[in-house]
Amino acid sequence: MTSSVNSTATSAPAVPKILVVGGGYAGFYTAWKLEKTLRKGEAEITVVDPLPYMTYQPFLPEVAAGSIEARHSVVALRRHLKRSTVITAKVTGIDHAHKLATITPPVGEPWQQEYDQIVVTAGAVSRTFPIPGIADNAIGLKSIEEAVAIRDRLMSNFDKAALLPPGPERDRLLTVVVVGGGFAGIEVFAELRSLASALLGAYPQLTFDDTHFHLIEAMGRIMPEVSLATSEKVLAELAQRGAFVHLDTQVKGAVDGNVELSTGDVIPTDLIIWTAGVMANPQVVRGSDLPVEERGRIVTRPDLRVGTDEEIVEGAWAAGDVSAVPDLTGGGVGGFCVPNAQHAVRQGKLLAKNITAVLRGEAPRDYVHKNLGAVAGLGLGRGAFQKGKIGFTGPLAWLAHRGYHGLAMPTWERKLRVIGGWCNNLLLGRDLVNLQTVQNPRYVFEEFAARPRPAQPPVTPPAEPRGAGKEADKPEAVDAAKAAASR
Template identity: 70%
Template structure:
């Protein structure tokens, strides 16, 4: 039976495996997904997770629950030798081993791309994983609790200042959602006034959200300014050492929450392969999602999603390639599953061609922005469009129901505002009060006066009439306080 190895369980990898389960005949192929995490993260929901609008576990799709015919391996693929069709798999526990395959699907996704700015690696946090979104939420809530007990001053301002670097869709959405979140929290924190909270977004370009028209982006800036948030355009972050933000404009302030959303790059795992890589570090992929160039095909190798440079036949992609977003990754995963099945059966392949239907962003409760061509919708209608689109785009009905249920409950009951930051050290409370064995008692020291007496003048040891237990043959027997007696 042919073995299909899928590297990565994100959008493209999950959808490829999910549709292969549907379209492969019994016994036609064996599918294995390798990913260190046992779930797919629906990244468009990360801003809402950080803002407390969605329960974190509802924004992920457990692989084992929804891929019932696929082998799931919790591990990393640390090397691919396609010439011999073997992959090096490094499990979360255990030694690396070689895995032989017949077809390989590379959907390893992307990671945050940073620049060597002092302090960023030590102080900032990204927004690519569910864990990062949860950490941001807990940091905001914990800092509100701390600031409520502090007098007005530099430390209080530091705790109540949020900085987002990057004005793309991800940056604007997390920025706007957190502004909405903190504004809503003030009812529970009478010690903190609205003007005490500070939100700064730093963007190196002269505009935000290049996916929408300039008028729409200007409307977003105006809307955020009216809500007490400041956007710094044509501005670069020069340093974040110790949480001290230094901008290229000369401005400086302190922040305890620095979120980096200024770009992504293909997964570094590609460096350990013999597959063709283009200048930006992405896998070279043809329009039919086979690995290769226009002149050469790498047989039995496929790629899709953020890790791959997929040609955009619609003509709308940056540099001629599909932009790295969920909209493309999901559709590429579906098509790739169809093409893999077609290749196994000797049928014709289909090229990927998807024209962007538009862009929609959630900007906090009741505020959104939608752009499709020259059509722009803003405010509450766009917010409903955002939730409707992503609610339906979430894979599986089980996940859709959970997410939509979150929204309904929050509308009725309000968002949960409890910080669980202590989850990072879950054993701390137990360890603080756990009983431990007492240290072994040391033998009493011999009195100094007795130790100074010559051995001959010391009083003889008093013999006791202790009765010993029977001893095995050949073992010494202790009688009273005397020396052992050899039984042999």
């Protein structure tokens, strides 16, 4: 008796696809930690960001002041995300109903990417208002390119001002206006004041009184992250350094670099830095079908899944500045975590653990993080520190600032580069090289490059009279004809 056995081939289950939108703090840490928590082959990770690196934004003021090398304050995604696919492009659409994301590369045609789990960590961009002249003349402080441009602009202005006699044009070149009195604004304001003081030693034509620094803040105080007493100490220190802080003042216009204030004052300047707030990345938020709250952030649960207490959007996660994550400690603004690096980094780490848990059929944990305090750098040897009711300024606060951020910088490779740079500056002094021309690297080549001459229009020779050629061979005959014609 023969028997037949029917075997049905079973295909292996598909590997879950995790798409991380944004490679900033939260996105980088999510992918970085997922690579460590997931077993090999347990999921496929793809990170999409228009930039191939993560920027450590707390270092941007020091980059603008030349205290940190620009490349050392960013983390290359491809170097440190060994098991992830990194795509340098923009996510311009999220159709979560069908789990498709539209990816738009810098060259070529957009395409749709399938996913099983999506992590939206697209961060924030500078929030501006329709003030005349701001969009045309101001520069933000959200990217490494902006920090470098600020530094080179200030140093180039010193070069130009040193060749001018005292007067309005020289004053304009040596005037810096910062809009916004939060941490970013105060830090870049103080760091640039420190840089300008260092530059004066190399320009004997200029004096301290020739430089003018103005910070504009619409509120009645600066640095809401620290106590009022600490913020007042910072104000007093800035005043001693010849910097002016305009409180309860708004910018009404900045046409042609003339900053008009609500007080009626006008400040001519060649360098306007805008740090007055941020907003969730609108390109990603508006292009998705995920729920959004009134401030334009993605509605996020305490466990970092998209949704509310009543309803969960399965397969969707969010963290960082683009998300509205409830602050369970009760210390957040409006009940939500404030948009800063401290929350974004920790949310990214927890996000990786929660995604891993869900993939393995386990329950995710809620995000709970109490503010560790605040540190700010205010120029070489100057800083501000706040921990609970303890707050102070000075060299000790500056050391706390550098110690905290030096350790918080991701990857030991980057920590060593940053700390090594600080040590070099301590021994060799601040690097005062100006590289503004790197923004137009072909200017010398273009100036002296040989170019083909423009094509000349064709020249038609005049019609030659019959026999003229023969007569031209007889000069005496031509002369006789000319003499007869002149009679």
